[in-house]
Amino acid sequence: MFGPHLTLDLYGCDAEKLADHDFVFKILSDMPEQIGMHKFAEPQLTVAPDQGADSFDRGGITGFVILVESHMSIHTFPSDRYASFDIFSCRDFDINYAADALKGMFGAEKVERNFIIRGREFVKHYPRSHEKAAEIAVRERPKAIRR
Secondary structure: OOEEEEEEEEEOOOHHHHOOHHHHHHHHHHHHHHOOOOEOOOOEEEEEEEOOOOOOOEEEEEEEEEEOOEEEEEEEEHHHOEEEEEEEEOOOOOHHHHHHHHHHHHOOOEEEEEEEEEOOOOHHHOOOOHHHHHHHHHHHOHHHHHO
């Protein structure tokens, strides 16, 4: 397998946490290490203003962090007390820990998990070791890493 992809739909979350830029940033910054992964750079976040109940855009935060092992992303919807969180990796990680930790951090009442294995045929072309992946990335993407 190339890698596990965990998607979490977090319902009944603490709306204040979902709207808190610093809180969401810290989760994206700290979660990789907590599940044995490594950041390429600091997380990137965009805050969308609430355009009102009649608008599709009702505010929230979208963020991602690029990892040596792939990426994590989040979309928050404070007015709906909902967040979606994805973790895609080229290496195994403890999906139960990740789901439980995020549920607790956001105070979610319910978590819907989806888990798939991606790239079963692609694995022969990509290293499973994060050290080897980092070595290749540094060699092949030097400008991205120096930013």
